[in-house]
Amino acid sequence: MKEKRVIVRRKRGIHLRPAQEIVNLTGQFACDVFLQNGSYRVNAKSIMGILGLAAAEGHELTITTDGVDEADALNEVFDLIESGFPNLKEDE
Amino acid sequence: MRGLTVRKLYEDRKEAFHFECLTEVLESERLITVSDVHRPGLILAGFTRNFLSERIQILGETEMLFLETLDAGQHERAIDRLFEQKMPCVIIAKGLEYDEILMRRASEARIPVLRTPQSTTPFIHELTEYLENAFAPQTTVHGSLVDVYGVGLLITGRSGIGKSECALDLVERGHRLVTDDMVIVTRRHNLLYGEAKEHLRYHMEIRGIGIIDVRRMFGVRAIGKNKRIDVEVRLREWSADVEYDRLGLEERMTTILGKKIPVVTIPIIPGKNITVLAEVVAMNHQLRVHGIRSAEELSENLVGTMDRSRRRAGG
Missing domain, CATH: 3.40.1390.20 (HprK N-terminal domain-like)
Known part of the structure; x- marks a missing residue:
């Protein structure tokens, strides 16, 4: 099991499109991926789970991965959130 | 603390x-x-x-x-x-x-x-x-909660196995959706209660379609705000290595927030109607609550029949 913290850097937080970016990425891995915001811990392969985090700009999230490809999953999810979702426009 | x-x-x-x-x-x-x-x-x-x-x-x-x-x-x-x-x-x-x-x-x-x-x-x-x-102790569970004939079914399983589709099918058959894909579980008075995160309430994500509003689409009779969690229905890919319960003599249990509830593992096979199985799980739970245990009754009947035939053969 691996764990890393990341700060949300999008002005509008992790809303629908960023959540979709996350599940599209996490769905490619065999391992379990969790995101935690405060006391809420959700499955990062679930859109509704990620939306449930209501992760706003500046919130610190904990990424946890557990399984065969946990190291790659952890790094890629971290990079996606840390870089502020480069595939999306600022207002998307 | x-x-x-x-x-x-x-x-x-x-x-x-x-x-x-x-x-x-x-x-x-x-x-x-x-x-x-x-x-x-x-x-x-x-x-x-x-x-x-x-x-x-x-x-x-x-x-x-x-x-x-x-x-x-x-x-x-x-x-x-x-x-x-x-x-x-x-x-x-x-x-x-x-x-x-x-x-x-x-x-x-x-x-x-x-x-x-x-x-x-x-x-x-x-x-x-x-x-x-x-x-009250609280946690989040990855799963869907549906009120089926008054029984709170917590449907769990890995992403993509079909929890939301099962919940949607249950709604279509007249049952009530409480929350899809993320359940906030609270333990109160030694019972578990589940509800949705407020801003997601009554919304579902269906792969290929996207996010839908169940209350708008199916109306108020298709939804419930919160529900006691009675049984966990665990969806699993069918595997030849796993032994599934074939009799239902023992009730298998799972623990959430320190409280034990029955869990039923259902193997997923293409073409199998999970929704009907979920309804049967709910009804079976209701029967157990009323003291009716089908497997045990059948077993007693069978033993009785064998006893009588042995006496006849011996006497």
Whole structure:
């Protein structure tokens, strides 16, 4: 099991499109991926789970991965959130 | 341990309990950490052992009448004994009058004193209820919660296995969706309750379609705000290595927030109607609640039949 913290850097937080970016990425891995915001811990392969985090700009999230490809999953999810979702426009 | 400040209690319930704060301070040095409250009659009478100082202390009519029967010296010592304890706060019920010594000792000890016009016992019940909710253990579970024939089914399984599709199918057949894909589970009075995160309530994500609003699409009869969780239905890919329950003689259990509930594992095979199985799980649970255990009854019948045929053969 691996764990890393990341700060949300999008002005509008992790809303629908960023959540979709996350599940599209996490769905490619065999391992379990969790995101935690405060006391809420959700499955990062679930859109509704990620939306449930209501992760706003500046919130610190904990990424946890557990399984065969946990190291790659952890790094890629971290990079996606840390870089502020480069595939999306600022207002998307 | 989660704690609640006296200020939070005051602000949350100010209207409901018509609280007034009698002391200058509302900030207590001690957090409220338990949902039980205490009436400090015995410590006022002089018995200080085993005093439950972590609890909110409630002064009702009996305590106040008792204090009135004491002479000035005894009265002061009684109040001193109480305020030597580090309690979160003291609440005077029934809008009772208080004396100067009590307020002075409270201020010196920096222990807030609140007052409510409500009668003592109903007030204690309502306060305990509020505190129990505030301290109820909570967690999030990846799954969907549907009310099927009055039975709360928590449908779990890995992403993409078809939890949402199963929930949608159940809604289509007249059952009630509570939440899809993320359940906030709270344990209260030794039961588990589930509900949606407020801003996601009644929404579902269906792969290939996207996010839908179940309340708009299916109407109010298709939804429920919260529901007791009775059974977990675990969806799993069928595997030849796993032994599935074929008899239902034993009830298999799972633990959520320390509370055990029955779990039924259903293997997913293409073409199998999971929804009907989920309905059967709910009805079977309802039968068990009513004391009807199909596998055991069948077993007894079978043993009875074999006994009779053996007697006939032997006699």
